[in-house]
Amino acid sequence: xxxxxxxxxxxxxxxxxxxxxxxxVLAPDGDVEQWLLRLHDATRQxxxxxxxxxxxxxxxxxxxIWHVCNGREQIERVDALTxxxxxxxxxxxxxxxxxxxxxxxxxxxxxxMGLFPTLLQHPAADIGRFYQLQRLGHxxxxxxxSDVVQLAPLDSWRFGYRVWTERQSGLVxxxxxxxxxxxxxxxxxxxxxxxxxxxxxxxxxxLMQSTQGYQVHSPKLLKTAPEQEGWTVNAAVxxxxxxxxxxxVDRSEAADDRALQCIFSDGLASVSVFIEPFDASRHVRGxxxxxxxxxxxxxxxxxxxxxxxxxxxxxxxxxLTGLLQALERKK
Numbered sequence: 001x002x003x004x005x006x007x008x009x010x011x012x013x014x015x016x017x018x019x020x021x022x023x024x025v026l027a028p029d030g031d032v033e034q035w036l037l038r039l040h041d042a043t044r045q046x047x048x049x050x051x052x053x054x055x056x057x058x059x060x061x062x063x064x065i066w067h068v069c070n071g072r073e074q075i076e077r078v079d080a081l082t083x084x085x086x087x088x089x090x091x092x093x094x095x096x097x098x099x100x101x102x103x104x105x106x107x108x109x110x111x112x113m114g115l116f117p118t119l120l121q122h123p124a125a126d127i128g129r130f131y132q133l134q135r136l137g138h139x140x141x142x143x144x145x146s147d148v149v150q151l152a153p154l155d156s157w158r159f160g161y162r163v164w165t166e167r168q169s170g171l172v173x174x175x176x177x178x179x180x181x182x183x184x185x186x187x188x189x190x191x192x193x194x195x196x197x198x199x200x201x202x203x204x205x206x207l208m209q210s211t212q213g214y215q216v217h218s219p220k221l222l223k224t225a226p227e228q229e230g231w232t233v234n235a236a237v238x239x240x241x242x243x244x245x246x247x248x249v250d251r252s253e254a255a256d257d258r259a260l261q262c263i264f265s266d267g268l269a270s271v272s273v274f275i276e277p278f279d280a281s282r283h284v285r286g287x288x289x290x291x292x293x294x295x296x297x298x299x300x301x302x303x304x305x306x307x308x309x310x311x312x313x314x315x316x317x318x319x320l321t322g323l324l325q326a327l328e329r330k331k
Contacts, residue, residue, distance in 0.1 A: 046169045050142075050193035051081075056186035056295025070201045077204055089208035096208050105214040109221070127267040130154055130239045139164055141173040142190050151268070156180060157237055157319045158269050159296055169195070177296040177314060186295030221246040226262055226327065231275070236326035237319055239266035264313075264323055271313030271323055283308045304329055 047068045054061045062081040067074065075091040087098045095108045136148040146164040153160050160182065164174035174189035224247050226233050233242055245262040260275040283303070300320040302309045309327060311320040 046171055046195065047197060047199070048171065048193060048195050049197045049199065050190040052188065053191050054186070054188045056297070059294050062191075066197075066199055066204060068199055068201045068204055073201070075201055075204045075208070077207065089204065091205065091208060094208075096211075098211075098214065103214050105211045105216045107216060107218045126239075130158060130266055131160075131268065136162070138167075142193050144173055144190075144193060146173055150178075155238065156316065157239065157322075158266060158315055159185065161268070164189075166193075179296075180316075220249045222249045224260070226260075229260055229275075230330050231260075232328045232330055234326045234328065237264075237322040240264045240269075240271065240315075240319065240323060241266075243270075262327075269313065269315050271311055271315055271320055273323055273327065274310045274312070275327070276308050278303060278306050278308045300324055 049066050050064075052063045052065050054063075061083065064079040064081055065076060067076040069075075073092065075089065078088045078090075080086045085100050087100075089096045089098075090110075093109050095110045097106045097108075099105070131151045131153055134150045134152060136150055139146050139148050141164045145167050147167055149163050149165070151161045151163070160178040162176040162178060162184075163172060165172050171193075173193060174187070176187045177185045179185050224245050226242055226245055229245070229247060241264060242262050243265045245260060248259050258277055262273045262275070264271045264273065283301075296314040297312065298315065298317045298320055300311045300317060302311075302321075302324040304327065307329060309324050311324050313320060
């Protein structure tokens with residue numbers, strides 16, 4: 001699933017702000033959110049080009065990333081160097097993906113809390129209630145001097161993170177997702193990184209708009225809420241709340257305009273729940289309710305009367321199960 005790749009690196013920038021903190025562990029109330037918000041804003045000040053490697057279990061993906069900012073806007077290009085060829089551009093909420101082998105382009109609008117890769121899925125979340133920030137020391141990644149911190153979960157509903165950030169800018173250069181025993185489930189890191197490259201904002205913008213010779217598809221999604229679509233959300237998993245929900249309005253023959261995607265987040269981790277009418281020919285429970293896709297990404301399913309619910313995300317399986325159980329169809 002190509003979407004999972006874009007969830008693997010969480011955008012933690014600005015760790016240099018911790019350099020003068022005397023204590024190793026910061027208080028869980030307030031400091032974590034303030035630190036993360038500073039990191040979130042730091043991307044507007046740094047342009048870079050790098051090679052990015054994601055390792056999850058026995059699977060490895062490599063991409064080339066260009067990121068340019070002009071003080072007000074950011075734009076980036078991500079080229080997949082492994083798997084099916086594709087180039088993805090993002091400018092604010094506009095996302096354009098080129099598939100050169102099929103000569104197709106997909107143009108989408110994806111609401112975000114910052115550009116790829118993004119950490120603050122839901123900036124209003126009270127992250128400090130669920131994670132503790134700890135400074136671990138220093139290290140080097142791709143030849144870059146870095147500060148190392150760890151975000152440790154305060155309960156069993158979420159994973160932890162170990163993060164290396166470039167000392168001067170706070171740019172994330174390496175991220176590890178950790179299980180309850182602090183063992184690495186997956187890792188994302190730059191193997192090579194260059195700052196202040198001559199690539200311009202205008203050049204990436206032109207490339208993003210160059211769709212001549214491609215068949216352009218523009219899927220239509222309607223922003224909605226679970227309650228508007230006839231669902232009740234109970235608070236079954238602490239911290240995870242619905243932050244975005246979309247309903248397809250694609251009128252193609254294969255589309256079902258009752259299908260929903262709801263994204264739940266605690267501010268760092270996110271889980272997508274897909275809701276669609278139950279189809280006995282396609283929805284066979286089997287072992288899917290226990291499936292691990294790769295690394296930290298799990299999948300759970302549930303049948304709710306005439307509906308089929310699928311949860312996918314980088315969280316413990318119990319969290320996904322809890323979110324599925326939290327959704328109830330209104331009578």
